[in-house]
Amino acid sequence: MFQVKTMNSISKAGLCRLPEDQYKVGADLANEDAILVRSAKLHDYAFPENLLAIARAGAGTNNIPVDRCAEAGIVVFNTPGANANAVKELALCAMLLASRDIAGGIAWVREQAKNPEVDVAAAVEKGKSAFVGPEIYRKTLGVVGLGAIGALVCNVALNMGMEVYGCDPFLSVDAALRLDRHVKVVKDVNELYRNADYVTIHVPYNASTKHTIDEKAIANMKDGVRIINLARGELVDDEAMKAALASGKVARYVTDFPNSNITNVPGVVPIPHLGASTPESEDNCAQMAADELKDFLENGNIRNSVNYPSVAMDRSGVQRICVFHKNIPAVLSSLTGQLSGDGINVENLTNKSKGEYAYTMLDISAPASEEALAHIRGINGVLRIRAI
Secondary structure, eight states, rough: OEEEEEESSSHHHHHTTTTTTEEEEEOOOOOSSSEESSOOTTTTOOTTTOOOEEEEEEOOOOSSOOOHHHHHTTTEEOTTTTHHHHHHHHHHHHHHHHOOOOOHHHHHOOOOOOOTTSSSSHHHHHGGGHHHHHOOTTTTEEEEEEEEHHHHHHHHHHHHOOEEEEOTTOHHHHHHHOOOOEEEEOOOHHHHHHHSSEEOOOOOOSSSTTBBBOHHHHHOOOOOEEEEEEEGGGGGGGHHHHHHHHHSSSSEEESSSSTTTTSSSSSEOOOSSOOOHHHHHHHHHHHHHHHHHHHHHHHOOBBSSSSSOOOOOOOSEEEEEEEEEEEEETHHHHHHHHHHHHOEEEEEEEEETTTTEEEEEEEEEOOHHHHHHHHHHTTTOOOOOEHH
């Protein structure tokens, strides 16, 4: 029976995908085979020796030591696209919040209502001009990052009557097919910046994307641009943003990642990290994470991993050997040679790499002996093996 530890509250819609006769699931388990997590930080967590996988019910994996996991042969999954619709809807809301001072207007009206001597209806008609702003219709939106979320934002913005520019240096074929043909996809992000009245960023956060929107990027944008960040706080340089808001270069900054440094700056609209906070999104993420774990634990298939390649193969043969190894020469030939030397036929095989790591699955005609498995573990570059 597989033991799956939950590090946060995980939607029952996902947990019910793990049959009770095969899986023991709970927050108080030890020596777990897998972890289901949302936001819990695992960088200082002592992984048990038999931990095989971590599934993040969400897109970002900054709370997980991905490199340490890769070196230990622990697969880290995420759920790309599962919360895309929720974030798309919040992006629409954010554009409206960036246009008119709706949040400020609501707070002001409530302040008027606290004074019993104030005629609120009359006060509203007199003071509403302080909160006006432009329509988004026929304005230009620039979308940085054209993955599952960015593509949805592009398409819905077109439906709202906007002109849309998109930029993504890693645009995949699948992502391109999701885009409406009227989206102007550009290779130079500065072309997007020069044309956009609104800029929204939808890229993962890592060392190469930190402060994607910085002083230089903002300088290339239109005066009075409105910037939306529903991806990760660190994608925007707070100090550069504060200076741009003070000068009027940026008219409004809507962020789903408020912090003590930026929240009370005039022109900032702070949202309490609501991007994926819908019951539908939580259900979708939990279901996808559970399905990924189940297929991996039972069959060795990997889908949507951030540290190992996507590898899936229909079952054949008597036993499946799953090998996590470094992406170096001669590992594959050593694997097949070792099995052949033990008189074991390989009926089916698949191998893929991702950066410095690789994953190989071999369906074999007879169960491998402990001695044969020990020989495979000893091959140079092999990090971990499983026999299923």
